[in-house]
Amino acid sequence: MNVEKFAKQIHKQIESLCATHNNTTEITQEMLPLALTNLGILSEELQITLDDLQRQNQELIATQTALELQIQRYQELFEFATDGYILTDKSGKIEEANRTAAKLLNVPQRFLIGKPFLMFVAEKDRQALYSKLMQPQPVKEIIEWTVNLCPRNSEPLRVSLIIAIATDSEGKKSQMQVCIRRNQASQAPPLVEPIEEKACDATRDRRKFVYLKGELIPLTPQTIWQVHQGIVKLSTLSETGEEVVVGLAGPGMPFGVELTALHTYQATALSQVELLCYSFSELAASPLLAANVLPRINQRLQQTEALLAIFGQRRVKDRFEQLLQLLKQEIGQPTPQGTRLSVRFTHQELAEACSTTRVTITRLLGKLQEQGKIAIDANNHIILKEQSLFDRLPEKDVYTV
Structure with missing residues (x-):
């Protein structure tokens, strides 16, 4: 029964009884049985x-439980499928990836979210695939494409991509569903043409290790990392457990546990970085490698001395100004507006580098703006x-710790 219709009937019956009562001074013996009968029927x-509503509620609960079980079953099928599956937004940024896809790309699942899928496609195949995806597609068309995939820190793979483009109610592209199927019958060709090693660049054809922004870079004994592209933050912990920045390794700079005496030492990618790795035995056996790496150690020492001089400043304002000048020198990019720092720093990261609080850095940045x-x-x-x-700020704007 329609609940709203039934409620209106009850309301109408009650109004009728009330009207009858208002028009008579007392309820007659003939009216009472009729009123009781009507109330009994209602x-x-x-x-x-109520019984129907309870039954419908139980059916809805059972349906919801079945749907949840079905969703869980499909999620498990997606998660443990033998092929890699990735869901992206309309711009190609990864929204969801199953375990096989993460294994093929050699990146933890949580670090894949938000990354452009095309960054894992070999550069020589990337433009052609991008052009194909950007073309207007008929509804429900499936795109099949064979490309070289570039897993992080691993050899390239020849894979087949099966891409389905989903559309919204207006027919506009809203999502892409990508199936990655490894091609077992062929080996991936090299991503670049073979290059003869030159004396001036002994590292050009070495394998590069890629780490995404925010990832910790493993530090092992008897090895040295050298930054090829990006910025790495080197830090330690104070006695109070606060992070202290002890270096910023930019392109060409080496770092590793063998280059520090600190017991607590970690390296974090401030942006997506490409790294080269050397063992001490390699450096000893190759004068070309040694000539490439060792002079950069001097650059790191100079930077460390500059950071020590910054930490020696009593006023936070002075520390912050000198830190910006050092960053300008190390990672600055000339632009028409000025020198742009190539890495996006949070206020907390700047505060850690100056041994102060985030609130103080926010106030100083606001004043400089x-x-x-x-x-x-x-x-x-x-x-x-x-x-x-940096002209001197008024004394009331000087912050100390």
């Missing part, structure tokens, strides 16, 4: 309706103006 109908000495671009990168960067 009571029975109400009980029937007001004075027009720095700017923040659309991607939250700091731009240092080319004019005299």
